[in-house]
Amino acid sequence: MTGRPVRHESLSYEQQRDRFAADMPAEFATLLADLDRVIASGVEDRTTRTVETVTGRPPRSFADFAEAHAASFVGH
Secondary structure (H helix, E strand, O other), X not given: OOOOXXXXXXXXXXXXXXXXXXXXXXXXXXXXXXXXXXXXXXXXXXXXXXXXXXXXXXXXXXXXXXXXXXXHHOOO
């Protein structure tokens, strides 16, 4: 914990690509921006059995996890 506020800033595809490209090759920046766009479209919005296979506990969505542990995120 740094004690500093965190602010989310939505970027367009082009803004994100250009921001990435400031620190890496343009082709890789484009790939990462494309990947983010695909993920944001919901392609990875799924729950698999991998967690249960590894931990023995049933899988759940991030929303369910966050709701169950909401008190842990307050006041830090």
